[in-house]
Amino acid sequence: MTLLCAAFGALILTSVHTERTTERSRRSHDANMRAIALLARGELASVHAERGVAALQMIDPVGRVVAASPNMRERPPMATFVPREGRLGRTETLCDMPVFAPDCMLVSATLTPRRDGNWIGYAAAPAHPWYVSGRLLGGVLTGSVLLIGFTAAGAYRIVGRALRPVDTIRAQLSKITSTDLGHRVPVPGPRDEIQDLAHAVNETLDLLEAALQRERRFTSDASHDLRSPLTAMRTQMEAALLHPDEADWPVTVATTLDSLQRLQAIVTDLLTLSRLDAGCAGPLKPVDVSDLVARELDHRLQPLTIIRDLEPAVVPGDRIELIRLLTNLLDNAERHAASTVAVSVRTENGQAVLAVSDDGAGIPADERERVFQRFVRRDDARVEDASGTGLGLSIARQIAEQHGGTLTAEDAERGARFVARIPLCHVPAAP
Incomplete structure (x- = not known):
């Protein structure tokens, strides 16, 4: 607004100055x-005054002053400039005239051709300053200051009212700590960007609170599962040391090794989860899931009956991660199967579908989603196999999701059935 006022003020002063200067030049x-008309009739006196001008002189062709206003008598010509060629008049602003110093004068020169030569008439009037008059300048400045002041006050009030919810959001956020994420910022009424910001902040806080709760639950479960083998090893070693002569050291060492193996499995799975959470996936390359399953089954010891039903299905993925997904599903199936494990690979709706089934006790429908949580193990699983970590299915699902797919527990005629779906490689159409 200041720039606009300055521009319009300069335009007003320039326009008025030009108009006033043109009017005085015309006078x-x-x-x-x-004066030239009087000269032509022979009626021009040596002393000649004109209203509306401050000074006047008539100069003959030889440069003599033949007529002048009273204040210019017996003075040299007030100016030396003449109209340009082809013109009869010219106006200049002169600031070095001794009679009117230090004021500037607007001097008009008029050329009059006569038989004896060219006569020059000079008429001077006070030149207007750049601001024309103090009254005009004061009016422009007063109007500009008032307009700028009203604009500043209005902008301050409008912006302050618009940003007041932001200050409220900031104050509420300052109350939130890592141990108390229950606060939420108020959502303003008008539907605008501030309301969208408040919704985004609350959604972010919801995600942070959920993540913190998962982290706390994960830490608690990890501590519990890590403490169990450590406690068992400590108890066994302390009991053996209390009665070293009576202890069966080979059995004690074997039991301790079992606990160490479980501890190592938990730590390995925790490192895998940490890497998956950090998104440290390897480069994705075309992988044939059927070939990967066949190779894995060929290298595994098979105490159970394995039924294969494999179709070619190529997906973009990390081969090592996909092997880990398959291994976890097969280990889970073998752990709970009575006698048979079925593995199938097929393509469906642009996805590779990997299904691993067993003929065990199965999973109740209300627990099919819970088994994918970290460190969750059903009671019967703890009895059947105490070496499990409770992280295998969680790792398998996270690997499937990192490949843009899903892993779910689905209905089966008998036992449990886990199905992983991963998008197939895009094959460009032939030209």
Whole structure:
């Protein structure tokens, strides 16, 4: 607004100055023309005054002043410039005239051709300053200051009212700590960007609170599962040391090794989860899931009956991660199967579908989603196999999701059935 006021103020002053200057130039030219008319009739006196001009002189062809206003008597010509070629008039602003110093004068020169030569008439009037007059300048400045002041006050009030919810959001956020994420920022009424910001902040806080709760639950479960083998090893070693002569050291060492193996499996799975959470996936390359399953089954010891039903299915993926997904599903199936494990690979709706089934006790429908949580193990699983970590299915699902797919527990005629779906490689159409 200041720039606009400055521009409009300069435009107003320039326009008025130009108009006033043109008006005074016209008056000076008219005064010259009246003096020239008197000269033509032979009625021009040596002392000649004209209203509307401050000074006047008539100069003959040889440069003598033959007529002048009273204040210019017996003075040299007030100016030396003449109209340009082809023109009869010219106006200049002169600031070095001794009679009117230090004021500037607007001097008009009029050329009059006669038989004896060219006569020059000079008429001078006070030149307007750049601001024309103090009254005009004061009016422009007063109006500009008032307009700028009203604009500043209005902008301050509008912006302050618009940003007041932001200050409220900031104050509420400052109350939130890592141990108390229950606070939420108020959502303002008007539907605008501030309301969208408040919704985004609350959604972010919801995600942070959920993540913190998962982290706390994960830490608690990990501590519990890590403490169990450590406690068992400590108890066994302390009991053996209390009665070293009576202890069966080979059995004690074997039991301790079992606990160490479980501890190592938990730590390995925790490192895998940490890497998956950090998104440290390897480069994705085309992988044939059927070939990967066949190779894995060929290298595994098979105490159970394995039924294969494999179709070619190529997906973009990390081969090592996909092997880990398959291994976890097969280990889970073998752990709970009575006698048979079925593995199938097929393509469906642009996805590779890997299904691993067993003929065990199965999973109740209300627990099919819970088994994918970290460190969750059903009671019967703890009895059947105490070496499990409770992380295998969680790792398998996270690997499937990192490949843009899903892993779910689905209905089966008998036992449990886990199905992983991963998008197939895009094959460009032939030209």
